Amino acid sequence: MAEEQYLRSTFAQDATLCDRVLAAAKQNRDQLQLFVDIVHFLTRTNGDKKQQHQTNGLSAADPSSKKRKLDAMSEGTTDGAFDVSSAVSILDLPDVSFTIPVRKKLDIKLMTSETGTSVNAGLLITGKDMSYAIPWASVAHVFCLPVPEKAARQQNFVVVLHSSNPCHGEIQFVFTLQETSYTGPCTQAAEQDTLVTLTGRMINTCLMEQGKGITLPAEDEFHSAIPQSHRKGEVGYHVKAHLGSKDGYLFFLSSGILFGFRKPIQVFQFHDIESISYTSVLQRTFNLVITTQTSPDDQNQDSKEIEFAMLDQADFAGIDEYVKRHGLNDASMAKERMAKRIGVNDPKRRKGEETNGTENPTQADEEEETELQRAERELQDAEDEEEDDYDPGSEGESEGEGSDSEEETGDRDGDGGEIEEVGQDGEAEEYDEDDDEAV
Incomplete structure (x- = not known):
């Protein structure tokens, strides 16, 4: 995982300490994130102290020297930083909402070199008290994904860096753009461009030289079968x-x-x-x-x-x-997985194992079950827990539906004698066993 690789690179000079950190992280997933957050904090703190020391040491008699050193400090990557002073901005996005690494609004500049190559080019993210300069070569993945369950159309851009080349200790950046018309000064914007389409196209142009591009969801790849209540008629991914x-x-x-x-x-x-x-x-x-x-x-x-x-x-x-x-x-x-997982969420098995210390009599048979058979059994047990009079023959019914005649028939022969089917007029039509067998 990216967090483990990041910790390995951070503690590369002390293998013993690295092993201790990873061993503790394996015991608890939250511990892994805690170690990553500690490293991030120390990296930022040490960087801020270093910047403050450099700023205090500048000569007040040489303003140009002070500007050059401040520009150098704003370049902001721990490895492979690009030279911001020799790059030009091709797209400026002010006051963009970020959720990772911080929850605040920051400014984004898509930078390229004066010669138009990826050398001395990257993504510049700046705020009141922070700055990240991310070379395009450091970017491993970029995703553009719709923000779920929002009435207004929004897209999350997820930028993931190579774990070996973090920016101020960070390897993930997530910012949100609205699907609204672009009204800025970018000369490469088309009339129909939104903030999302223009930003996506410009990032793809910058990543092209690295042989990469933005990954988008696709309906033929996967789409949810659940309708989106907030935007009817649109596909959810x-x-x-x-x-x-x-x-x-x-x-x-x-x-x-x-x-x-x-x-x-x-x-x-x-x-x-x-x-x-x-x-x-x-x-x-x-x-x-x-x-x-x-x-x-x-x-x-x-x-x-x-x-x-x-x-x-x-x-x-x-x-x-x-x-x-x-x-x-x-x-x-796989038998080993099935043996490990069998009955994890079966309350009847747990109850049977705890009562009098006896083992569930069906355990030996369950180990020989196929996954489909086990799923069907767990489904049946769960439904039995929810309602005692569940009729296995009425599998297609909605929850809470059914009739008195069904219950009587089910009690009489135990085979779900009648099946309910919803007709075109929305009312339930009844078919008896003979009709069902004829079909």
């Missing part, structure tokens, strides 16, 4: 999910999977994914487990599992099709 105590959104893209938009952004490139599997498959929700491969520089490190919880069952088919299309190993059938 996100899936709600929880990672531990954090809620967020999963995006299934052409290059991998992204989880945002809380810090840190989780990015899973296809080549980093060992397998994807499903657990806790219930009537309305399921969990998605992404197993990442071991780091190339540490073959002794175990594969890591990241579990996203409470995904809506309506999106299961689309996600499963995406997983299979990209050849991401669906490891749900």
Whole structure:
């Protein structure tokens, strides 16, 4: 993961300390983020002290010298900083809302060299008390993703740097632009351009020399089956999910999977994914487990599992099709995974195991179940917990529907004797067993 790689590079000169930090981080995911935040704080603090010392040492008799040194301090990257003084701005975006690394409005300048090459060019982000100068060569990924559940159209730009080349200790930047018309002085703006389309096109132009570009969601790649209530008729590309105590959104893209938009952004490139599997498959929700491969520089490190919880069952088919299309190993059938996960969210099994210290009598049979059979059993158990009179023959009914005749028939022969089907007039039509068998 990006955080682990960042910590490895930070503590590269002290292997023992690095191992201790990573060992502690493995015990608790929050510990990993705590270490990253501490490094960020120390980096910024040391940088501010250094800048203050340099500023206090400037000669008041030489204003031009003071300006040159202040310009040098604003260049802002720890590695491979570009020369801001020899670059020109091709697009200025004032007062842009950032959520990562800080929640405030900052100014953005897309910079290129005077010769039009990527040398001495990059993304300049400035604020009242901070500055980041990010060379285009340091950028690993840029994503442009719609902000979910907003009535007004907005796009989040996610900029991810190479972990080996952070900017003031930061490797992720997220800013939001409105889908409104551009009215600035940029000479390359077209009449129909919005802030989003112009910014995206200009960033693509700057990244082209690096062989990169912005990753966008695509309907033929993945789209949610859940209608967007806030913008009817539009396709949604996100899936709600929880990672531990954090809620967020999963995006299934052409290059991998992204989880945002809380810090840190989780990015899973296809080549980093060992397998994807499903657990806790219930009537309305399921969990998605992404197993990442071991780091190339540490073959002794175990594969890591990241579990996203409470995904809506309506999106299961689309996600499963995406997983299979990209050849991401669906490891749900692996015996070791099934043995580990079996019954995790089955309250009846837990209750049976705790009562009198006895084991559930179906445990041996469950270990031989297929994933589909286990999912069906868990679904059945969950529904039985919710309502005692659940009729397995009325699987297509909406929750709370049904009739007295159904309950009577179900009690009589136990086979769900009648099936309800909603007709064109919106009222339920009844078919008895004979009609159903004829069909």
